[in-house]
Amino acid sequence: MASQAGVFWLESDPASGLNLIHTLAESGEGSVPLLPDTLGVRSQVNGYGGGALCAAPDRLFAIESSSQQIYDIMPETGIVSAVTDDASACFGGLVWDRHRERLLAVREDADGQQLVAIRQGKLETLHQGEDFYSAPAVSDSGRQLAWISWHLPDMPWVSSVLWLARVDDDGMLVDARPVMPFQSPTRACVQQPVFVGETLYVLSDHLGWWQPWQMDENRSWRCLDDTQADQASAPWQLGECQHLPLPEGGWLRVRYLSGIGGLWWQPDRDALPQQLGTSYVDFRCLTRQGDRAYCIARSSDRLDAVLSVDMETGQIHVLAGGEKPFDEVVLSSPEPFRLPESEETAFVVSGFYYPPVRSQSGQTDNAPLVMIAHGGPTAMICPVLNPQVQFLCHQGFAVAEVNYRGSSGFGRDFRLCLAGQWGVLDVQDIECAARHLVSEGKASAQAAFMQGRSSGGYTALMALVSSAYFTAGVSQFGVSDPERLRAMTHRFESGYLDWLLGSFEEVPDRWRERSPLMQADRIQQPMAFFQGGQDAIVVPEQTHRMATAIRANGRESFVQVYPDEGHGFRKASNQADMLTQLAVFYRQCLQR
Numbered sequence: 001m002a003s004q005a006g007v008f009w010l011e012s013d014p015a016s017g018l019n020l021i022h023t024l025a026e027s028g029e030g031s032v033p034l035l036p037d038t039l040g041v042r043s044q045v046n047g048y049g050g051g052a053l054c055a056a057p058d059r060l061f062a063i064e065s066s067s068q069q070i071y072d073i074m075p076e077t078g079i080v081s082a083v084t085d086d087a088s089a090c091f092g093g094l095v096w097d098r099h100r101e102r103l104l105a106v107r108e109d110a111d112g113q114q115l116v117a118i119r120q121g122k123l124e125t126l127h128q129g130e131d132f133y134s135a136p137a138v139s140d141s142g143r144q145l146a147w148i149s150w151h152l153p154d155m156p157w158v159s160s161v162l163w164l165a166r167v168d169d170d171g172m173l174v175d176a177r178p179v180m181p182f183q184s185p186t187r188a189c190v191q192q193p194v195f196v197g198e199t200l201y202v203l204s205d206h207l208g209w210w211q212p213w214q215m216d217e218n219r220s221w222r223c224l225d226d227t228q229a230d231q232a233s234a235p236w237q238l239g240e241c242q243h244l245p246l247p248e249g250g251w252l253r254v255r256y257l258s259g260i261g262g263l264w265w266q267p268d269r270d271a272l273p274q275q276l277g278t279s280y281v282d283f284r285c286l287t288r289q290g291d292r293a294y295c296i297a298r299s300s301d302r303l304d305a306v307l308s309v310d311m312e313t314g315q316i317h318v319l320a321g322g323e324k325p326f327d328e329v330v331l332s333s334p335e336p337f338r339l340p341e342s343e344e345t346a347f348v349v350s351g352f353y354y355p356p357v358r359s360q361s362g363q364t365d366n367a368p369l370v371m372i373a374h375g376g377p378t379a380m381i382c383p384v385l386n387p388q389v390q391f392l393c394h395q396g397f398a399v400a401e402v403n404y405r406g407s408s409g410f411g412r413d414f415r416l417c418l419a420g421q422w423g424v425l426d427v428q429d430i431e432c433a434a435r436h437l438v439s440e441g442k443a444s445a446q447a448a449f450m451q452g453r454s455s456g457g458y459t460a461l462m463a464l465v466s467s468a469y470f471t472a473g474v475s476q477f478g479v480s481d482p483e484r485l486r487a488m489t490h491r492f493e494s495g496y497l498d499w500l501l502g503s504f505e506e507v508p509d510r511w512r513e514r515s516p517l518m519q520a521d522r523i524q525q526p527m528a529f530f531q532g533g534q535d536a537i538v539v540p541e542q543t544h545r546m547a548t549a550i551r552a553n554g555r556e557s558f559v560q561v562y563p564d565e566g567h568g569f570r571k572a573s574n575q576a577d578m579l580t581q582l583a584v585f586y587r588q589c590l591q592r
Helices: 387-394 412-416 425-439 455-466 482-488 496-501 508-513 540-552 572-590
Strands: 006-012 019-024 031-033 053-055 060-063 070-073 080-082 090-097 102-109 112-119 122-128 132-138 144-150 161-167 173-179 190-196 199-204 211-215 221-223 243-245 251-257 260-266 274-276 282-289 292-298 305-310 316-321 335-338 350-354 369-373 398-403 448-453 472-476 527-532 557-562
Touching (some): 006 305, 102 132, 112 132, 132 190, 243 282, 350 387, 369 425, 387 398, 387 572, 425 448, 425 455, 540 557
Parallel strands (some): 472 527, 527 557
Antiparallel strands (some): 053 060, 102 112, 132 144, 161 173, 243 251, 251 260, 335 350
């Protein structure tokens, strides 16, 4: 986040688990906290938040994690004051409207969401009636406003709509209407609208990939880059930006190829695109201030970095972060792999393999293999530095992460083919990947483990339900009872399970067949569960019921609950304990 007030970002504090605001040190390099560690910043809109920090010319606005209210922060003095006092609601997707010196935000309460403006403590509803809102964007004149909306049961990566409205002298919207890419309605996902002057740019996948489009005065669409590659990730959170149109027809964009994000820059419309920062594998939160752009960059062997990009030369400078994570410790480097093409599917499944870290011959064909299913399941794996992966590699395990069918970053068709097939295609692809790596001499044929977080935990459980290939499984706050989750889940994902498994009312038998809890008697291998005691998405009761059902079948199940964690472990002490317990569990399974 950048403005005349400076450059700001969020860093997770390992002791408290809070997201704290950081800024540049006085030297212009390195990170220092802006405030004492009492103000955690996090939005809970849609359960996954996003857009919790916003920069105005002389101040910041942030959403405090516990109250979910917006606070005004003066960087020069450190003075913090409340902007909202709305205990019934939470906020996200903050955007500063400089023309009217007001905040734009998504407000969420028990009745739904609204697009709102907040000025001098007064809240005004700009638009309502849609189920979900995101990404408000203001034109340079302040006379146009664009945003994204979508309706249940869709998720924002299945179908969403771009809206455009005029803004009157009082700041209210006039002639608000959806803008479709073609005359006839086309189901597509549109995201990240942004203006340069009065020209609107957006990313849309209506031709099969998230590609950049420009809208002219007649609201006709023109594709700016027809490369068959996603140039955005799935919009789980608000406030994301992975493309920056620039004056004179230039741009800065992220492009995903084979699970790796590249940063591409074209200084003007006549120049040839250049790839920048090739040592990094993913880029997020692009923003611009003057002639410089800023972003968060991730790599395979270093900590996340805050980068500055000179828009005239393309030169990159590391402002903060980017350190080596461990002194004198050898890291396992990711090796990309692809599964052989199959007549059964038109898609090529790929992933990243991490060999065990050894001091001797480097042989891998006797190494036990840990397969990791990413969460979402509409998410993706990039080969970024993952301490959990590195820990397992240093324990002598080979590790592989798979972008199975249904992952984002590989086009719309690949992403949507998991509809009705959750617990089948993801399981098939990961088991095929394990067998492929073993056949290539990358791991032992005698011991393969399966683990995953959240929906990846569900995939791990279903792998052990449907196959005897895996030696044991690990579920980290994973789904074990989809029917119960459907009844309890938050509004954002209330239609997601019916998309993943098929309508519960139409195919109830499929739900039972794809329920790990209902199929617990088919699990013959040991299972370990790691659970947050405050998890409101996968509640502890669900995990305990699953573990009990496995024990009732005479099989082993281990449960570790962290009372102070939610859906995902934030405190370093809990993460370290989980890794220790994980290694013990795997070693015990190998000794049987």
